[in-house]
Amino acid sequence: MNEERKSTPDETGELVPATISELGRLLAANAKGDRRPVLPIGGRTSLGFGFPADPASVEVTTSRLDRVVDYPARDMTVTVEAGCRVALIQESLKLEGQRLPVDVPLAHRATIGGAIASDAGGPRRFGYGTLRDYVIGIGCVTVDGRRFKAGGRVVKNVAGYDLCKLMVGSGGSLAVVTEVTLKLKPLPTSSAMGWACFDSGDTVGDLLGDLATSRARPVAIELLGPKAGRQLAAESRQELPAGPLLLGVAVEGNPVEVEWQAGVLDRELRAGGAADVTWVRDGDTAKLWSSLTDYQLGGESPVTIRACLKPSRTVDFVVAAIDAGVAVQAHAGNGVVYGHLPDDTIDAQTAAEVIEPLRDLAVEGGGQLVVERCELGWHNALSMWGSARADWSLMTAVKRQFDPEGLLSPGRGIEAALQQLALGGVDQ
Amino acid sequence: MASTQPVPDGIVPVATELLTRFRRLLGDDGVLAAADELIVYECDGYVVEKKAPDVVLFPTATEQVAEIVRTCNEFDVPFVPRGAGTSLAGGCLPVGGGVMISLTRMKSILEVNLQDRYAVVQPGLVNLHLTRHLAGTGFHYAPDPSSQGACTIGGNVATNSGGPHTLKYGVTVNHVLALEVVLPDGQVVELGGPAEGLAGYDLVGLFVGSEGTFGICTEVTVRLTRNPDAYRTLLGIFETVGDATQAISQIIAAGIVPAALEMMDQGIIEAVEAAYGFGFPLDAAAVVLIEVDGLEVAVDDEAERIIRLCQEQGAREVRRAETEQQRALLWKCRKQAFGAIGRLSPSYCTQDGVVPRTKLPEILEFITDAGKRHGVRIVNVFHAGDGNIHPILLFDERDEEQIARVFRASDEILGKCIDLGGSVTGEHGIGVEKLEFMERMFTEDDLEVMASVRMAFNPRGSCSPGKMLPTAGACGMEHIERSHPGKQAAS
Numbered sequence: 001m002n003e004e005r006k007s008t009p010d011e012t013g014e015l016v017p018a019t020i021s022e023l024g025r026l027l028a029a030n031a032k033g034d035r036r037p038v039l040p041i042g043g044r045t046s047l048g049f050g051f052p053a054d055p056a057s058v059e060v061t062t063s064r065l066d067r068v069v070d071y072p073a074r075d076m077t078v079t080v081e082a083g084c085r086v087a088l089i090q091e092s093l094k095l096e097g098q099r100l101p102v103d104v105p106l107a108h109r110a111t112i113g114g115a116i117a118s119d120a121g122g123p124r125r126f127g128y129g130t131l132r133d134y135v136i137g138i139g140c141v142t143v144d145g146r147r148f149k150a151g152g153r154v155v156k157n158v159a160g161y162d163l164c165k166l167m168v169g170s171g172g173s174l175a176v177v178t179e180v181t182l183k184l185k186p187l188p189t190s191s192a193m194g195w196a197c198f199d200s201g202d203t204v205g206d207l208l209g210d211l212a213t214s215r216a217r218p219v220a221i222e223l224l225g226p227k228a229g230r231q232l233a234a235e236s237r238q239e240l241p242a243g244p245l246l247l248g249v250a251v252e253g254n255p256v257e258v259e260w261q262a263g264v265l266d267r268e269l270r271a272g273g274a275a276d277v278t279w280v281r282d283g284d285t286a287k288l289w290s291s292l293t294d295y296q297l298g299g300e301s302p303v304t305i306r307a308c309l310k311p312s313r314t315v316d317f318v319v320a321a322i323d324a325g326v327a328v329q330a331h332a333g334n335g336v337v338y339g340h341l342p343d344d345t346i347d348a349q350t351a352a353e354v355i356e357p358l359r360d361l362a363v364e365g366g367g368q369l370v371v372e373r374c375e376l377g378w379h380n381a382l383s384m385w386g387s388a389r390a391d392w393s394l395m396t397a398v399k400r401q402f403d404p405e406g407l408l409s410p411g412r413g414i415e416a417a418l419q420q421l422a423l424g425g426v427d428q
Numbered sequence: 429m430a431s432t433q434p435v436p437d438g439i440v441p442v443a444t445e446l447l448t449r450f451r452r453l454l455g456d457d458g459v460l461a462a463a464d465e466l467i468v469y470e471c472d473g474y475v476v477e478k479k480a481p482d483v484v485l486f487p488t489a490t491e492q493v494a495e496i497v498r499t500c501n502e503f504d505v506p507f508v509p510r511g512a513g514t515s516l517a518g519g520c521l522p523v524g525g526g527v528m529i530s531l532t533r534m535k536s537i538l539e540v541n542l543q544d545r546y547a548v549v550q551p552g553l554v555n556l557h558l559t560r561h562l563a564g565t566g567f568h569y570a571p572d573p574s575s576q577g578a579c580t581i582g583g584n585v586a587t588n589s590g591g592p593h594t595l596k597y598g599v600t601v602n603h604v605l606a607l608e609v610v611l612p613d614g615q616v617v618e619l620g621g622p623a624e625g626l627a628g629y630d631l632v633g634l635f636v637g638s639e640g641t642f643g644i645c646t647e648v649t650v651r652l653t654r655n656p657d658a659y660r661t662l663l664g665i666f667e668t669v670g671d672a673t674q675a676i677s678q679i680i681a682a683g684i685v686p687a688a689l690e691m692m693d694q695g696i697i698e699a700v701e702a703a704y705g706f707g708f709p710l711d712a713a714a715v716v717l718i719e720v721d722g723l724e725v726a727v728d729d730e731a732e733r734i735i736r737l738c739q740e741q742g743a744r745e746v747r748r749a750e751t752e753q754q755r756a757l758l759w760k761c762r763k764q765a766f767g768a769i770g771r772l773s774p775s776y777c778t779q780d781g782v783v784p785r786t787k788l789p790e791i792l793e794f795i796t797d798a799g800k801r802h803g804v805r806i807v808n809v810f811h812a813g814d815g816n817i818h819p820i821l822l823f824d825e826r827d828e829e830q831i832a833r834v835f836r837a838s839d840e841i842l843g844k845c846i847d848l849g850g851s852v853t854g855e856h857g858i859g860v861e862k863l864e865f866m867e868r869m870f871t872e873d874d875l876e877v878m879a880s881v882r883m884a885f886n887p888r889g890s891c892s893p894g895k896m897l898p899t900a901g902a903c904g905m906e907h908i909e910r911s912h913p914g915k916q917a918a919s
């Protein structure tokens with residue numbers, strides 16, 4: 001749906017500032033003038049997330065803010081403007097044997113600013129954490145055009161409040177991110193992924209329990225249902241085992257470390273009930289990593305959900321979701337699960353019948369289930385974020401400090417979730 | 429009262445009625461109000477500024493903390509949380525007087541869940557006690573400040589503490605999943621949860637490091653980390669400080685991330701050797717403690733690479749800790765180095781600047797010069813791998829003129845850190861000590877945005893007034909003087 005809106009700047013009045021100062025001036029002028037709602041835009045990879053944007057919004061695109069400001073490789077930090085494409089950043093880091101070890105969906109299109117706003121992550125969050133662990137400095141422009149920064153360019157810094165954390169995952173609802181400094185890691189020289197099939201959730205549950213104390217230290221533990229498994233194999237053009245539950249474990253490091261760990265994991269998977277283990281190595285893993293990461297977005301599926309829960313509850317959730325016909329992918333070590341509802345989900349009511357029991361499971365498991373994306377027009381009929389959590393009213397207090405009139409990304413994020421609840425929940 | 433007008437020293441301004449209410453809530457045992465007992469609480473690890481609170485309270489449950497806060501609001505009295513009081517920035521200083529809420533009696537471990545890799549603890553739990561409790565499980569709590577034998581997890585959360593092993597494992601904020609907080613209006617709220625990746629703003633990440641100005645943390649869910657499969661501990665011995673810092677830069681630049689990379693210079697080696705008798709060479713200009721961890725199949729190789737890099741930078745010798753006892757002693761020397769400083773001087777103050785790691789040689793040279801220029805003896809023991817310096821300035825508290833020189837030298841060193849692209853504090857916090865530097869690191873707009881975020885949590889400014897932001901507080905303390913911030917704030 002968002003593709004259609006990608007028309008020329010003139011028609012839509014989309015703003016494409018060439019510098020951060022210009023962005024500041026444009027927003028200041030808007031705040032003093034028309035006071036139109038503002039929708040910050042990066043690579044347009046996650047615009048369909050959450051509630052739909054206010055159609056009256058003026059779009060502010062960061063695509064021209066694409067400079068690498070400073071890359072002191074020996075300090076293992078990089079400072080870039082928010083419109084830099086993630087894949088391009090990774091390519092320059094690679095030349096120095098470094099990387100940002102966070103998987104970002106559609107990295108060729110996604111901007112780093114957008115990735116930060118949507119807290120993008122993927123399978124390797126198990127081994128390396130998420131963007132919040134790597135953003136050490138941030139520059140932003142408020143909806144009324146004021147520039148501010150927090151953090152800095154050094155890896156350890158406690159001067160002032162950590163607004164970097166606040167911006168990660170803020171969904172463009174607090175300020176427009178314009179510049180970031182990232183902490184980097186060395187690029188591993190080798191990697192391997194082992195894939196195995198299992199028939200029963202119990203077997204996988206026990207195995208995951210054992211893997212938690214393996215002498216190997218996997219950087220990703222993926223658990224996929226049969227549909228997701230087939231789609232992943234097709235997308236990445238790999239021969240992967242097919243079965244009710246597909247488990248993937250990955251290791252990275254130097255060749256000695258990878259070889260040794262692959263050996264350990266191979267034995268452990270077999271001891272845990274795998275009939276066979278398919279290993280994919282080094283260069284061949286690249287396509288798998290990106291497919292695993294992009295799969296989260298859900299392609300053409302009518303509804304994509306994301307659950308987070310305690311890792312030990314993941315397998316039960318995955319099994320329940322498979323039984324409900326959902327294509328499931330779990331970052332099983334973290335308890336983060338993506339699910340795509342089947343194409344034959346005809347309306348919001350049908351979707352809600354699938355979602356709500358799963359949501360109960362997620363909440364019981366210490367977490368939450370959100371509808372990441374759904375067909376236009378279903379948003380009001382589905383409970384997007386579920387019941388309010390204890391800290392939501394504090395979140396709105398923070399939002400009001402940044403944007404008292406709700407001009408930035410209106411209708412999205414926490415305010416929309418609360419509004420939906422205030423309006424008596426969903427109108428089913 | 430205290431919030432509208434500063435109360436002169438020596439008068440106990442807390443109303444009798446207020447005290448009665450606190451005694452009813454906590455019992456006599458939970459309330460300290462006698463002047464001689466309050467002296468203990470007049471400062472934390474930052475000894476330059478002193479100001480006793482009007483009363484110190486010792487709640488044992490979240491609901492009591494909430495009731496204390498509501499009562500303070502009713503009587504319009506400011507309040508400040510305190511853990512073990514090891515802050516080196518005056519974070520616990522009760523600016524404007526009022527109530528100090530000590531969390532030290534809330535020190536239970538409420539839950540350990542190894543399967544899901546977290547533990548739930550009360551804020552007064554001593555950091556090391558959690559580590560000890562986890563011994564034998566194969567897991568640990570990674571942030572390990574050198575003060576871990578005394579400091580509390582709540583204090584660590586408030587200051588976003590680091591430690592030697594945070595080079596590889598990250599600081600406190602990377603290891604906190606959820607917090608229970610008593611907000612400055614007395615409401616109890618749970619931020620985050622045991623599951624990661626919850627939708628909405630990362631209020632946990634925002635709260636960590638807020639130095640007590642966003643409320644009082646009453647429960648912490650921390651992430652647990654697997655113990656490394658193997659480690660190797662090395663000691664590089666160098667003829668010059670320059671060689672040592674070059675070696676550190678080379679190691680990082682080679683793409684090696686050791687678990688820890690700590691440096692001690694000759695001045696501190698002398699004190700540490702006298703105190704703990706490790707066998708450090710007293711004529712070396714600097715030693716670097718290096719720990720690598722990882723898989724057994726990989727650590728020797730990494731250790732060898734590091735040894736080679738040290739030798740290329742002219743290391744006199746690189747020793748290995750051959751036994752577990754040797755390693756433990758080496759770490760004790762490092763972590764308790766501060767405890768040995770008493771042998772060098774009656775008082776000291778530690779600065780906590782950060783520079784990009786490649787700038788270490790430059791900043792250390794600058795520190796040496798600054799010491800010479802101002803006639804202040806400075807020794808160094810610090811988290812070198814992170815570029816986090818800790819110059820320790822030695823002085824005699826009774827000599828005002830010496831203190832002034834110490835301030836000038838500190839000021840120059842931290843100014844230089846900013847000039848080199850760094851920060852004035854890597855882990856100790858702003859507190860009252862470094863308030864004046866905030867305007868040098870941040871613009872007016874930056875500070876205004878930070879102040880507005882605080883408004884969401886602490887609109888009346890009654891919780892930890894006068895901390896973190898230079899314009900902070902509702903206590904008439906806005907005009908803190910540059911030369912002696914804490915003193916002014918505390919008077």
Ligand SMILES: Cc1cc2nc3c(=O)[nH]c(=O)nc-3n(C[C@H](O)[C@H](O)[C@H](O)COP(=O)(O)OP(=O)(O)OC[C@H]3O[C@@H](n4cnc5c(N)ncnc54)[C@H](O)[C@@H]3O)c2cc1C
Nearest residue numbers: 511512513514515519574580582583586589590640645855
């Ligand atoms: C010898 C020595 C070595 C040190 N080494 C290190 C080191 O390696 N790394 C490092 O990071 N620091 C270090 N420090 C500094 C200090 O130990 C840390 O800042 C520590 O986290 C403070 O913990 P505490 O319990 O003593 O907190 P306190 O000193 O009692 O309080 C610190 C701040 O936290 C607030 N606070 C305390 N408890 C709470 C709570 N429950 N809720 C909200 N706010 C609260 C206080 O108001 C204050 O602002 C060292 C200090 C010393 C004396």
